Amino acid sequence: MPAAEPVELELSACCGLVTCTDVVARVDLPGFDNSAMDGYAIRSADVAEASEDRPEVLRVVGEVAAGGDAAGLVVGPGQAVRIMTGAMMPAGADAVVMVERTDGGVDQVSVCDPVPAGRSIRPAGEDVRAGAVVIPAGTRVGARTIALAAATGHPMLRVRPRPRVAVISTGDELIEPGRPLRPGQIHESNSLMLAAAVEGMGAQTVERLSVGDDPDELVALLTTLAGWCDAIITSGGVSMGAYDVVKAALAAHGVDFVQVAMQPGKPQGFGLFGPRRVPVFALPGNPVSAFVSFEVFVAPALDAMMGTTHERRIVRGVMGHELTSPAGRTQIARAVTSRTDAGWLVDPVVGQGSHFIHDLVRANSLVVVPEATTRLETGDEVEVWLLGDRELTA
Ligand SMILES: Nc1nc2c(c(=O)[nH]1)N[C@H]1C(S)=C(S)[C@@H](COP(=O)(O)OP(=O)(O)OC[C@H]3O[C@@H](n4cnc5c(N)ncnc54)[C@H](O)[C@@H]3O)O[C@H]1N2
Numbered sequence: 001m002p003a004a005e006p007v008e009l010e011l012s013a014c015c016g017l018v019t020c021t022d023v024v025a026r027v028d029l030p031g032f033d034n035s036a037m038d039g040y041a042i043r044s045a046d047v048a049e050a051s052e053d054r055p056e057v058l059r060v061v062g063e064v065a066a067g068g069d070a071a072g073l074v075v076g077p078g079q080a081v082r083i084m085t086g087a088m089m090p091a092g093a094d095a096v097v098m099v100e101r102t103d104g105g106v107d108q109v110s111v112c113d114p115v116p117a118g119r120s121i122r123p124a125g126e127d128v129r130a131g132a133v134v135i136p137a138g139t140r141v142g143a144r145t146i147a148l149a150a151a152t153g154h155p156m157l158r159v160r161p162r163p164r165v166a167v168i169s170t171g172d173e174l175i176e177p178g179r180p181l182r183p184g185q186i187h188e189s190n191s192l193m194l195a196a197a198v199e200g201m202g203a204q205t206v207e208r209l210s211v212g213d214d215p216d217e218l219v220a221l222l223t224t225l226a227g228w229c230d231a232i233i234t235s236g237g238v239s240m241g242a243y244d245v246v247k248a249a250l251a252a253h254g255v256d257f258v259q260v261a262m263q264p265g266k267p268q269g270f271g272l273f274g275p276r277r278v279p280v281f282a283l284p285g286n287p288v289s290a291f292v293s294f295e296v297f298v299a300p301a302l303d304a305m306m307g308t309t310h311e312r313r314i315v316r317g318v319m320g321h322e323l324t325s326p327a328g329r330t331q332i333a334r335a336v337t338s339r340t341d342a343g344w345l346v347d348p349v350v351g352q353g354s355h356f357i358h359d360l361v362r363a364n365s366l367v368v369v370p371e372a373t374t375r376l377e378t379g380d381e382v383e384v385w386l387l388g389d390r391e392l393t394a
């Protein structure tokens with residue numbers, strides 16, 4: 001999947017995106033020697049003999065707060081300048097004594113402790129030097145990266161734009177959650193799940209729709225969406241049923257429908273639709289199948305469009321109980337995986353059918369059972385993909 005052309009975006013719009021040039025610090029961090037404490041800038045030699053019983057008394061010759069210019073201030077022998085956290089150090093001072101270790105005086109101050117030279121001073125450039133690469137190209141931007149870019153003087157970052165993704169659920173049986181169900185109907189959940197998964201990756205869900213089993217309507221909708229979206233995800237209608245609308249509608253439009261040796265997620269469709277060759281991921285309708293298909297096929301593609309490689313958190317775990325698996329298909333089982341003293345312990349959830357949404361949410365991981373394995377015993381080693389979210393129910 002080709003990566004999108006880079007754009008310059010304001011920092012506030014960059015969370016979840018990937019940088020495509022090195023970010024070079026425009027300023028030192030800290031930008032100037034400054035105080036780490038509210039207190040007094042002093043000369044350490046002046047307070048070398050100070051104690052609770054015999055405090056050193058210094059004359060306060062000025063005050064500097066954060067944002068104030070200390071250029072006109074000089075601390076001479078026997079003198080102090082009142083200083084606030086983040087304020088510029090005045091010339092002559094080589095340490096700061098925190099206010100709690102003084103009497104807090106305004107015209108003169110009694111200091112109860114000796115402080116070594118350099119105490120409570122944050123030197124210029126201690127954290128970052130101007131000109132240093134602080135955020136390499138290819139970094140996924142998060143809250144902390146945004147802070148670093150801002151602090152080093154960058155209002156914008158060069159990133160790959162958020163892919164604009166349309167999510168379409170298909171099926172005459174689907175009813176918006178909250179609306180009453182007639183016999184045979186169910187609440188639509190896949191479009192909401194897939195839209196959230198898209199957003200969770202840093203991509204953007206620009207349309208979320210649920211349509212019925214009318215092939216012409218679906219083709220017309222995709223034709224419109226493919227005029228401006230970057231990717232389209234459908235769910236349902238890809239299997240062998242008489243009303244499998246996605247397959248019926250899109251097979252004639254360059255979308256291939258295949259059976260993947262995987263469970264869940266056996267029936268899949270993929271193709272490039274319309275003149276803009278927009279990728280269409282036609283996922284199966286069973287909710288667990290749709291989720292696993294997103295993880296396996298869609299997430300890596302969206303990451304590639306955003307200019308990065310999809311990284312899974314893979315660990316080796318040990319089965320906490322047995323699990324059967326279909327022959328000839330790689331099973332992506334759902335499990336609760338926990339870290340123990342002996343390593344990662346893997347407990348597959350009870351409901352491994354493709355319709356068990358509650359058990360999908362109970363799981364915090366996916367277990368990869370190889371195609372040739374039909375049974376895992378307690379104690380067998382397996383590959384586990386830890387899911388990166390914080391969804392966990394009892
Ligand atoms: N004869 C065969 N039947 C089926 C096969 C097969 O090989 N031969 N494969 C099964 C497998 S595996 C899967 S997975 C499903 C995939 O079916 P579809 O992609 O055609 O999906 P639907 O039939 O439309 O729906 C399946 C199931 O999921 C529910 N669903 C659909 N969309 C949503 C939604 N947006 N939100 C919530 N639930 C949804 C739907 O009501 C069905 O229960 O096919 C098997 N059949």
Ligand code: MOO
Pocket residue numbers: 262263264265266267284286288289354
């Ligand atoms: O592939 Mo289906 O997804 O086994 O339930």
